[in-house]
Amino acid sequence: MSRFRQRLLCNGQMLNDDSPLQGSMDLHLVLLPVIDMTDLAFRDVDLVDAAEFGNVEETEEILQLPADPDVVGLMSWGEHPATPLYAAAARGHAGVVRLLLEARADIDRVALHQGTPQHEKPFVEACLAGHAEVVRLLLKARAAANQTVTCYTSDTREEYERPILGPILESQELEVGRALLEARADPASAHVAMRFALQENQSEIVRLLQEFGAEVPEPRLRRRYVR
Structure with missing residues (x-):
């Protein structure tokens, strides 16, 4: 259980983090439920x-109530709901993300509206937005590096899923791409990114993928379209 839901009492009085501990004391640890x-x-x-706007102090105060770190609310730019972790991850607020993870926020939770997911998972959104520090925090919290992102065909707008590494490198988010590869994302899943990088002479992407074991395709195969 996170520290936000714990209170240490001495003779019925709550101790603060800076309260001195002297000699023999009658201490009681109280575990609190989250507020309604x-x-x-x-x-x-x-x-x-508070999470969306990166207010670390306010986030700390709310979590100390203690509030549910997975409570759903509205972000400023739309009418659809989101979780605090999504709001912070989407905006790149690493300090707030740290607090929410410490409060045991669910890294995979997606807010629903009439039964429909309203956004990608916080980890995927942080990747797409290029927030490398947040991505590394979520990976450390055991987010899977080989997660997929929803894409759409250019003609019929049909949905399909792609491993996140490819779109990230195609967007030239090299720091995020390195974080994913270091967390054992499959370099072979970025074959389209490799092809584009070769065509556009984006040597940094090619070298990055090679560093983690990707093979460079034969010249005759580089112009083949592979989804």
Whole structure:
């Protein structure tokens, strides 16, 4: 259980982090349930808003209530719901992401609207936005490096899934790509990125993939389209 839901009492009084401990003390550890955020007393408390705008101090205060780190709310740019971790990851606020992970936020949770997912997972969104520090934090929290992202065909707009590494390198997000490869993303899943990099003389992408074991295709195969 995270520190946000723990209170240490001495003779019925709560101890703060800087409270001195002297000699023999009668200490009691109390584990608190999360508060009901629908209660009118907390109508002005918005964890998603604090996370979206990178307010570390406010996020800490709300989590200390203690609030549910996975509470769903609205982000400023739309009417659809999001989790605090998604809001912070999408904006690249690493400090807030650290707090939410410490509070045991669910790294795979996706907010729903009428049963439909409203966004990618926080990890995928951080990758697509190029927030390498956040990506590394989520990988450390055991996010899978080989996750997929929803893509669309250019003609019929049909959905299909691709491993995240390819689109990241095609967007030239090299630092994020390196983080994924270091976390054992499959370099072979970026074969389209390799082909584009060869065609456009993007040597850094080619070298990065080769560093992690990708093979450079034969010249006669480089112009073949592979989805």
